[in-house]
Amino acid sequence: MKSALRVVVGLGLLMLVLMAALAAYLAFVFDANDYRDRLSELVSEQTGRQLTLSGEMKLSVFPWLGFELGAAELGNAPGFSDRPFAALTAAEARVKLLPLLRKEVAVDRVVLKGLQLSLERRADGKTNWDDLVDPEAAHDANGAGPGEASGGHPSALAVGGVDIQDAVIRWEDETTQAKHSLSDVDIQTGEIAPGVPFNIELGASFSVSEPAIQGRFSASGKASLDLVAKRYSMLGLRAGLKAEGAGVPGGRVDAGLMADLAVDLAQGTLSVKGLSLKAYDVALTGALEGTGLMDAMVLTGPLVLDGLNPRDLLARLNIEAPRTANPERLKRAALKATLTATPKRIALTELAATLDDSKITGQLEVADLAKNALRFDVSLDTLDVDSYLPPAVANGDAGASAGAPENDPAAAPPATGGLRTLDAAGRVRVGTLKVSGLQASAVDVGIKAAGGRIAVTPKATLYEGRLDSPVNLDMRPKTPLLVVSGGVTDVQIGPLLRDLTGKPEKLTGRARVSFDLKGSGLNAPALKRSLAGTTTLAVLDGAIKGVNIAQFLREAQAQLAGEKVDQDSGPAQTDFSDLKASVRLGDGVARNDDLAMRSPLLRVGGAGVANLVSEVIDYRIETTLVGTLTGQGGKSLDKVKGVTVPVHVTGSFSDPKYALDAEALLAGALKGRIDQEKAAVKEKVEAVREKAKDQLKEELKKGLGGLFR
Numbered sequence: 136m137k138s139a140l141r142v143v144v145g146l147g148l149l150m151l152v153l154m155a156a157l158a159a160y161l162a163f164v165f166d167a168n169d170y171r172d173r174l175s176e177l178v179s180e181q182t183g184r185q186l187t188l189s190g191e192m193k194l195s196v197f198p199w200l201g202f203e204l205g206a207a208e209l210g211n212a213p214g215f216s217d218r219p220f221a222a223l224t225a226a227e228a229r230v231k232l233l234p235l236l237r238k239e240v241a242v243d244r245v246v247l248k249g250l251q252l253s254l255e256r257r258a259d260g261k262t263n264w265d266d267l268v269d270p271e272a273a274h275d276a277n278g279a280g281p282g283e284a285s286g287g288h289p290s291a292l293a294v295g296g297v298d299i300q301d302a303v304i305r306w307e308d309e310t311t312q313a314k315h316s317l318s319d320v321d322i323q324t325g326e327i328a329p330g331v332p333f334n335i336e337l338g339a340s341f342s343v344s345e346p347a348i349q350g351r352f353s354a355s356g357k358a359s360l361d362l363v364a365k366r367y368s369m370l371g372l373r374a375g376l377k378a379e380g381a382g383v384p385g386g387r388v389d390a391g392l393m394a395d396l397a398v399d400l401a402q403g404t405l406s407v408k409g410l411s412l413k414a415y416d417v418a419l420t421g422a423l424e425g426t427g428l429m430d431a432m433v434l435t436g437p438l439v440l441d442g443l444n445p446r447d448l449l450a451r452l453n454i455e456a457p458r459t460a461n462p463e464r465l466k467r468a469a470l471k472a473t474l475t476a477t478p479k480r481i482a483l484t485e486l487a488a489t490l491d492d493s494k495i496t497g498q499l500e501v502a503d504l505a506k507n508a509l510r511f512d513v514s515l516d517t518l519d520v521d522s523y524l525p526p527a528v529a530n531g532d533a534g535a536s537a538g539a540p541e542n543d544p545a546a547a548p549p550a551t552g553g554l555r556t557l558d559a560a561g562r563v564r565v566g567t568l569k570v571s572g573l574q575a576s577a578v579d580v581g582i583k584a585a586g587g588r589i590a591v592t593p594k595a596t597l598y599e600g601r602l603d604s605p606v607n608l609d610m611r612p613k614t615p616l617l618v619v620s621g622g623v624t625d626v627q628i629g630p631l632l633r634d635l636t637g638k639p640e641k642l643t644g645r646a647r648v649s650f651d652l653k654g655s656g657l658n659a660p661a662l663k664r665s666l667a668g669t670t671t672l673a674v675l676d677g678a679i680k681g682v683n684i685a686q687f688l689r690e691a692q693a694q695l696a697g698e699k700v701d702q703d704s705g706p707a708q709t710d711f712s713d714l715k716a717s718v719r720l721g722d723g724v725a726r727n728d729d730l731a732m733r734s735p736l737l738r739v740g741g742a743g744v745a746n747l748v749s750e751v752i753d754y755r756i757e758t759t760l761v762g763t764l765t766g767q768g769g770k771s772l773d774k775v776k777g778v779t780v781p782v783h784v785t786g787s788f789s790d791p792k793y794a795l796d797a798e799a800l801l802a803g804a805l806k807g808r809i810d811q812e813k814a815a816v817k818e819k820v821e822a823v824r825e826k827a828k829d830q831l832k833e834e835l836k837k838g839l840g841g842l843f844r
Contacts, residue, residue, distance in 0.1 A: 178209070182266060185210035190225065201229025201243065212263040215255050216307075220263055224249030244295040250302040250320075258309040294327040314344035319351075330361045332370065346382025365400035372396060385452040390414035403428040407436070415451045417443055423474070433477050440470040461522035467491050479504055486513070493518050503558070511561035520570040555610040557584040568595070572634040575602065587611040600626030604650060614655045617662065622649035628674060641791075644677020644714070652720065663747040667721040674714040679732075681708070681793070710734060716741075723748045730756070743784070752791055754784040 171188045178186035190205010208222040229243035255263045302320035306313070319340045325333035338353040354374040360367055374392040391413050397406040405425030412419045421438035445465040449456045456465060468490050472483040482500035489495065497513035565578040575595040583590045589608040595601070604621035629643030652668035655661065714732040718725050723746060730741030743754030758780045786792035 184212065184220065201227070203227045211253065211255075212266055214257065214261075215263045216253070218253045218305075219251070220253055222249075222251045223247060242294040244298060246298045246300075247302070248300045250299065252302075252304045254304070254306045256308045256310060260310065293329070294324075296326055296333075297322060297324045299323075312345065316342045318342070324358075327360060329363060330359060330366070332357045332359045332368075334358075335369075341378075343380075343382060346380065348378055348380040348382040350376065350378025350380075350383075350388075352376050366398070367400075368395075368397040370395050385415065385454075388414055398428070400428065403430070405434070415448055417448060421474070431477070433475070435473065435475045438470075438472055438474050438483075440468075443468040443470075457523075458525050459523050460526045461519075464491055464523050506558050507556075509559040509561070511559075511563070513561070514564040514566075516566045518565050518568050520568070521572065522569075554584075554589065554608070554615075555587050557589065559584045572637060573597070573631065574634060597623060598627045598631045600624050600645075602626075612655075614661075615657055617652075617654045617657075619650045619652045623647065628677070639680065641680050642674065642677060643680065644674040644711075646672065646674045646677075648672050660748070664723045666723075666747070668719075670718045670720070672714070672716045672718070675712070677711060677714060679709045679711070679714075681791075709737075709739075711737070711739070720747070727754075745788070750788040752784055752786055752788070756782040756784060758782065 171192070174188065175186045178184060187208040187210075188205075190207060191203075192205065193203040194201070204223075204226040206222075206224050207226075208219045211218060211220045225246070225248040227244075227246040231243075253263070299320060299322040302317075302322075304317040304320065306315045308314075317339045319338070321339070322335070322337040324335045327333050334355075335358045336353075336355045338351065340349075340351045342349050352375070354372065356369045356372040358367070358369050372392065372394050376388065376390045376392075379387040391411075393409065393411040395406075395408045398404070403426060405423070405428055407423040407425075410419075410421045410423065417440070419438060419440050421436055423434050423436035425432060425434045427433055445468055446456045449465075459465065468488070470486070470488040472486045472488070475482045475484065480500065480502050481504065482498065484498045486495065486497050486499060494516045495513060497511065499513070500510040502508040502510045560583045561581075563578075563580045563582070565580075566576065568575045568578045575597050578593070578595040580594070581590075581592040587610040589610065591606045591608075593606070594603050600623055602623050604619060604623070607618040609616040609618075624647045626646050626648070627643075628646035629640040632640040632642060649671045650668070652666055652670065654666040656665055711732045711734045714730075716727055716730045718727050720726075725745045725747055726743075728742040730739070732739035732741075738759045739756060741754060741756040743752070745752050745754070783794050784791055785794070
């Protein structure tokens, strides 16, 4: 046993002596600078490039196997720029010799100064490093990558630290004309050992040509690397970005990131804790957990966006905020949700957000990122759409657009490219909704868009009634096709018209309106010209505002009697028990010929047209008194009982005019009198004829009696 120990000790001493002798030889006899030319020749033979070693070289063997290199330069590949492919002012690295025998790598501090790396791609797609890359060199015969414990690779790696100073990396791409660069690159680390945390600091200035961006990025933290176990972490990460230029939203950004990161490639997991991202005075916080990093990555975790002022954010981004009827809109927003992300989809579930006075819950999902396939199920407690619209629109300024020329840019068809490719499906529910002045509750809108077809199915409680009116849009033709059906039932039409127009209502009562319409185009002028189909209206227990038919009857009676018209007309409205009408639309004109309004004492009919493009009315109402009536003001109207009184409606949609058609009234009355006179004469003729018949019979009887006698 002692003999064996002596042998081992002797061999160890012998190795030390040999190492010392080799070190002495390299230190006093061997000069690496004598081999500059030979190294340059070898590089030229292997790569075809020129290696220039202008700085001093030093080698060491024991206890460190290392080198020090002065200024050096590696030429560019043929066919590329005259700049060197790589250059540096100094480099230093040392490896402990004895740990190599145990397949361990213990590296002293690695120093790299003044590195300049020029990366280029020609117009034909070739790069200036293609000739230096050997695809087979990345793996050993057993298929293991660098740093793996297989074959002859080391099982452990330890580095005393890394110090990279004043590095510059350039990238030029002739295929895209891009020119990017990293400069003033500085990286410093503490001692690096498997699984042992070490400090790291790095910073780099950068420049991008198109779009133009310049700035600097910095980061620090406590990192940990375990190449064998494939576990990596960065605790206390603090990163900062300052950039400016035309390519930066708003022209300037100062962003910061904080987080604790951990990656386990063997398990395929990722953990991001304490996430805090701040930019443009907007703060995002949360945490993420990831699985399947190497095959089917899934990230999930809570995110919180709080204290956001959309108007301030838009101002920082140099984007003009939209003008809103309520200037206090777009000033408060917040969001809480659970994020789920994969390479193919992104979803926000358990959504709880606010926008001004609206609270939003539900979920949003981009089901297919490649196709922008949107899926959603969102609920809002309240939404005032009008308050977000421009003031003129929100105030119901219909006249501003009524007279606009058709070549007005405002009347141009909207862009349809996005609608043609839209892929969306979902529902939006709103507790209380205000839009175009209308008030609705329990709103439930289904939306489905795919293959150029869009279907919207709105349902709501509307003015004590119900709205159910599907809308279908076909974007496949060059000019989109629109189909509207359904309608409203049991709606109090007076308040609806008042809120819709912003003016006193012309009609009141409980209404049912149904639609069966088709049109082409997406802007108002095109729809007015192309809209075709039928709309039916039925109103119960209502009144027509602005017209007093009883007064027209008094005027008719006065004109028939040659008397002065009594101007004491009373309320300007006509009550009725039911009103029905159907409207046919086509060629920009709405036609009606079956208006029927009934009350216990009146019968009203009507027919005429309304031009939807010019908004001009030409309509005739005919009223007949069918019962005994004492009109408003206490004047009896019995003299016009049974007489049809015509009223001509003209003017525009916004300002209709009503007038008694005196000529038609007199013509009708005269015809009635003539008919009455004809009837009276006919009655007298018939009476004389009957009397003559009776006398003739008596004479015949007498004559025949004498003859027979």
